[in-house]
Amino acid sequence: MDIALALCALAPFVAAALMPVIHRAFGNLSGWIAALVPLATFVLLWQVMPAVADGGEVRGALDWGPLHDLSLAFRLDGLSLTFALAIAGIGTFILVYSGNYLAGHVHKGRFLSFMLMFMGAMQGLVLSDNLVALYVFWELTSVTSFLLIGFDASRVIARRAAVQALVVTGIGGLALLAAGILLQRISGGWEIGALQSIAGHTAYPLVLALVLLAAFTKSAQFPFHFWLPNAMEAPTPVSAYLHSATMVQAGVYLLARFSPVLGGTAAWTGLLVVFGAVTLLWGGLMALKQTDLKQMLAQTTIASLGLLVLLIGVGTELAVTAAMLYFVAHALYKAALFLVAGALDHETGTRDITVLGGLRDSMTVTFIAAILAAVSMIGLPPILGYFAKEEMYAALPPDGWQAVVLVAMVLGNALLGGVALAVMIRPFLGGTRPLPKKPHEAPIAMLLGPVIFGAVAAVPAFAPEWFGEHFVLPAASAAYGHAIHHHLELRIDASSLLFWLSMATWVIGGLAYWRLDAIRTVLRRTERWSLDRGFDVVMFGLIRTSAAVTRLLHHGRLELYLVVVFAMLAVAAIVPLTLLGGLPRLPSVPNLHFYEWGVVALALIGVGTVVVARNRLFAVLALGIQGLAVALIYMLFGAPDLSFTQFMVEVLSVVILALVMSRLNLDAGDTRPFEDFARDGGVALACGIALTTLLFAVLGGQLDPRLSEFFNANSVPMAHGHNVVNVILVDFRGLDTLGEISVVMTAGIAVLALIRGAKRRHT
Amino acid sequence: MSTLIFRTIAPLLVAVMLVFSVFITLRGHNEPGGGFIGGLIAASAIAILGMATGATATRKSLRADPLSFAGFGVALAAFAGLLSLPFELPFLTGLWTQVFGADVSTPMIFDIGVYLTVFGTISAVALGLEDEEAD
Numbered sequence: 049m050d051i052a053l054a055l056c057a058l059a060p061f062v063a064a065a066l067m068p069v070i071h072r073a074f075g076n077l078s079g080w081i082a083a084l085v086p087l088a089t090f091v092l093l094w095q096v097m098p099a100v101a102d103g104g105e106v107r108g109a110l111d112w113g114p115l116h117d118l119s120l121a122f123r124l125d126g127l128s129l130t131f132a133l134a135i136a137g138i139g140t141f142i143l144v145y146s147g148n149y150l151a152g153h154v155h156k157g158r159f160l161s162f163m164l165m166f167m168g169a170m171q172g173l174v175l176s177d178n179l180v181a182l183y184v185f186w187e188l189t190s191v192t193s194f195l196l197i198g199f200d201a202s203r204v205i206a207r208r209a210a211v212q213a214l215v216v217t218g219i220g221g222l223a224l225l226a227a228g229i230l231l232q233r234i235s236g237g238w239e240i241g242a243l244q245s246i247a248g249h250t251a252y253p254l255v256l257a258l259v260l261l262a263a264f265t266k267s268a269q270f271p272f273h274f275w276l277p278n279a280m281e282a283p284t285p286v287s288a289y290l291h292s293a294t295m296v297q298a299g300v301y302l303l304a305r306f307s308p309v310l311g312g313t314a315a316w317t318g319l320l321v322v323f324g325a326v327t328l329l330w331g332g333l334m335a336l337k338q339t340d341l342k343q344m345l346a347q348t349t350i351a352s353l354g355l356l357v358l359l360i361g362v363g364t365e366l367a368v369t370a371a372m373l374y375f376v377a378h379a380l381y382k383a384a385l386f387l388v389a390g391a392l393d394h395e396t397g398t399r400d401i402t403v404l405g406g407l408r409d410s411m412t413v414t415f416i417a418a419i420l421a422a423v424s425m426i427g428l429p430p431i432l433g434y435f436a437k438e439e440m441y442a443a444l445p446p447d448g449w450q451a452v453v454l455v456a457m458v459l460g461n462a463l464l465g466g467v468a469l470a471v472m473i474r475p476f477l478g479g480t481r482p483l484p485k486k487p488h489e490a491p492i493a494m495l496l497g498p499v500i501f502g503a504v505a506a507v508p509a510f511a512p513e514w515f516g517e518h519f520v521l522p523a524a525s526a527a528y529g530h531a532i533h534h535h536l537e538l539r540i541d542a543s544s545l546l547f548w549l550s551m552a553t554w555v556i557g558g559l560a561y562w563r564l565d566a567i568r569t570v571l572r573r574t575e576r577w578s579l580d581r582g583f584d585v586v587m588f589g590l591i592r593t594s595a596a597v598t599r600l601l602h603h604g605r606l607e608l609y610l611v612v613v614f615a616m617l618a619v620a621a622i623v624p625l626t627l628l629g630g631l632p633r634l635p636s637v638p639n640l641h642f643y644e645w646g647v648v649a650l651a652l653i654g655v656g657t658v659v660v661a662r663n664r665l666f667a668v669l670a671l672g673i674q675g676l677a678v679a680l681i682y683m684l685f686g687a688p689d690l691s692f693t694q695f696m697v698e699v700l701s702v703v704i705l706a707l708v709m710s711r712l713n714l715d716a717g718d719t720r721p722f723e724d725f726a727r728d729g730g731v732a733l734a735c736g737i738a739l740t741t742l743l744f745a746v747l748g749g750q751l752d753p754r755l756s757e758f759f760n761a762n763s764v765p766m767a768h769g770h771n772v773v774n775v776i777l778v779d780f781r782g783l784d785t786l787g788e789i790s791v792v793m794t795a796g797i798a799v800l801a802l803i804r805g806a807k808r809r810h811t
Numbered sequence: 812m813s814t815l816i817f818r819t820i821a822p823l824l825v826a827v828m829l830v831f832s833v834f835i836t837l838r839g840h841n842e843p844g845g846g847f848i849g850g851l852i853a854a855s856a857i858a859i860l861g862m863a864t865g866a867t868a869t870r871k872s873l874r875a876d877p878l879s880f881a882g883f884g885v886a887l888a889a890f891a892g893l894l895s896l897p898f899e900l901p902f903l904t905g906l907w908t909q910v911f912g913a914d915v916s917t918p919m920i921f922d923i924g925v926y927l928t929v930f931g932t933i934s935a936v937a938l939g940l941e942d943e944e945a946d
Contacts, residue, residue, distance in 0.1 A: 688843035689843045689844070689845065689848070692843055692844070692848050693847060693848050693851065696848060696851035696852060696855065697851065699855060700851060700854065700855055700858070700933060700937075703855070703858050703937065704858075704936065704937060704940060707937070707940040707941060708940060711940060767905055767918065768840070768905075768907060768914070768916070769840040769841055769918075770840070770841040770842070771839060771840055771841050771842055771843065771844070771845070773845070774839045774840050774844070774845040774922070775840065775918075777845060777846075777847070777922075777925075778840075778845070778846070778918040778919075778921045778922045778925070779905050779918045779921075782892065782903040782905075782918070782921060783892075783902070783903055785888070785921075785925060786885075786888050786889060786892065786903070786921075789884065789885055789888060789924065789925050789928040789929070790885055792881070792928055792929060792932050793878075793881040793882060793884070793885055793928055793931070793932050795932070796878060796881055796931070796932030796933070796935050796936055797878065799935075799936050799939070800878065800935055800936065800939050803936075803939045803940065803942075804939070807942075
């Protein structure tokens with residue numbers, strides 16, 4: 049099983065790599081073929097479900113970085129299973145749907161490939177049992193969702209939405225990384241399953257803040273909610289997937305996963321409940337403001353996420369059970385409704401709720417799917433949404449602060465119900481209207497998903513016990529930290545408070561729908577300032593600041609760059625030596641042969657000529673003479689390889705410098721004003737003195753001979769080479785060399801780009 | 812630069828230098844030399860040819876863009892490192908064998924990769940600058 053579990057997360061990536069080819073080969077069928085991957089995952093997970101439902105778990109690990117105690121560890125418990133099944137199950141139909149939705153699109157293969165990668169990242173995220181792996185998959189979901197949201201990259205709005213999503217969720221990702229490292233420091237291991245509650249630890253507030261930042265940005269909690277509606281720029285199947293089982297649910301998953309570690313404190317409950325409740329009401333109100341179907345649904349997702357965060361924050365047995373129930377119910381109805389909205393858009397050419405109408409006859413199956421989903425969203429019995437709603441009301445006793453939360457929850461659910469009514473009724477009932485396209489029923493691939501999601505939501509009505517024991521309770525137990533025994537049953541009891549809370553929800557929801565247009569008009573008046581615009585202001589400020597900093601440091605005056613670089617080199621070499629007392633004593637005059645003195649004199653003559661030369665070309669040649677003298681010194685003191693290379697480098701330097709000079713059309717002579725001469729000369733002298741001092745200091749110290757002894761001793765027996773320098777380069781230190789030649793090539797490309805750029809400007 | 816004598820001698824010189832560069836590269840494992848220095852010699856040969864016959868003609872005689880040599884060199888060096896993986900040895904572990912009595916090894920292939928990278932990059936830069944000279 050262990051390999052199979054890893055495959056759930058990794059296979060989609062392999063499939064993604066193959067997808068463009070498959071698409072080219074199979075064309076219209078590629079959506080169906082892509083869907084086989086999540087389908088297989090779903091079947092696999094379904095088979096292990098009984099074992100997991102009994103409280104067991106499945107583990108699997110691949111080696112990753114064994115030296116650092118890192119493995120790609122996967123663990124399937126109740127919580128992971130519920131999320132993974134939702135990701136795979138909904139993903140299957142989303143891919144089938146995408147195949148048709150994007151039929152004929154130039155980049156359909158690429159799209160399916162992105163979708164599969166996204167799916168793999170999500171599966172990896174919910175299956176990871178290692179903090180680092182969790183972080184990596186978390187970031188992968190951000191990156192792949194960036195690709196999906198900005199899929200229609202020719203439109204500036206889509207690009208902005210993609211960047212916005214990446215920036216906001218990316219901040220959360222960094223917070224998660226920091227939280228993961230802190231947790232490892234506290235617990236001593238990377239394993240998520242082994243984490244214990246750290247509620248009393250001094251670092252607890254910091255870890256809590258970081259995890260909440262990660263979860264809130266990802267799950268679009270107020271005040272980070274603004275990226276989610278903009279993400280609607282993605283093609284509809286992406287929205288359906290992002291909003292139902294994936295992406296935004298990653299934050300909910302994170303909170304549920306870490307609630308045994310971080311939960312149960314006043315800070316946890318207070319923060320989650322307050323932010324959740326605000327987000328719930330905010331999302332509900334904003335949904336009523338919209339007229340675009342997708343925008344309405346997007347805002348309700350924000351509300352539902354708020355609801356989930358709130359329930360996890362309350363954290364009692366009932367509340368966590370309700371959260372898991374609601375997660376499944378929401379995933380099903382939200383995916384279905386988005387797909388319905390996409391089908392409407394695809395077949396009629398508009399998503400505007402004030403334009404659509406009277407489609408019940410021309411798009412009957414779509415209408416049925418919409419009804420099934422909306423009933424669950426409103427929470428009418430006996431559909432799944434009803435169970436979720438009842439559980440969450442039951443989770444809060446009506447006294448103290450919990451009564452306030454209860455009221456907020458009823459109001460929020462009512463607003464969601466109002467939106468559900470609008471989405472179900474407006475496009476389909478009423479008189480037929482003129483539409484951009486002549487409406488007709490959507491193709492089977494686009495109906496399959498919404499209808500099946502709707503039907504699945506009805507299953508608990510017939511088998512509440514089975515559903516509860518296999519999906520909800522294992523997940524809730526994992527999130528709660530202890531086994532939960534609780535019986536899910538369908539009950540309608542007019543004497544209980546729950547019944548009247550439900551009634552209140554429906555009545556307020558009905559009222560909201562009845563006065564929808566009036567409410568929208570009122571809400572639209574408040575449209576002055578938004579966090580979305582605030583984001584633009586911040587981004588603009590960032591760009592302005594970085595431009596200012598760049599202008600300050602990157603002024604474009606080459607001689608100043610050189611002065612700064614070399615001055616810093618001198619400072620870096622001499623200051624630490626002076627401060628730390630490592631200045632070497634002046635060495636005595638060495639005892640050299642006369643020809644060795646001759647070579648030294650040659651080098652000095654070369655340098656002297658460079659300084660006094662009136663002609664640039666002459667100076668370049670003189671520099672070469674000095675370099676060759678150095679090469680001779682290497683030769684005389686037993687470094688033939690170094691000498692050899694130095695010779696070639698000097699020759700090529702002279703050639704290339706001469707070519708550059710003739711290219712730049714410089715004056716033949718080099719005359720500079722005295723102050724420049726003094727400055728450059730001063731810097732050159734300082735550098736020379738500093739480096740000489742540094743070298744003497746190095747030579748005066750003790751060299752650790754172990755490495756050179758090892759290389760000398762092992763060059764022949766281990767690497768079959770007598771030239772130790774070469775053996776080090778190509779064998780002992782091969783990885784370094786590989787890096788170096790990559791740098792050589794990259795530098796070459798950069799130089800060529802500069803040459804060609806200059807040429808283009810020239811002509 | 813393009814005197815008659817230079818233009819006549821250059822191709823001969825270049826041929827000798829190129830052969831010498833290969834010699835230097837291959838003997839590098841036991842005596843002074845190696846891919847880096849060999850690549851530099853070959854690149855100087857190309858620079859000389861560029862001065863004598865012009866950058867365009869030199870490019871043509873190279874058959875491929877100099878940078879492709881460099882890219883191929885990096886790929887070849889990486890490939891030489893990958894050869895050890897099927898034997899369950901870490902990346903870049905040296906492997907040795909004999910082909911028709913001659914010692915052949917992955918470090919040698921690696922060194923040829925280094926040779927091609929240095930040769931390609933420096934040639935590309937030199938020819939790029941010589942191009943400019945022409946216009």
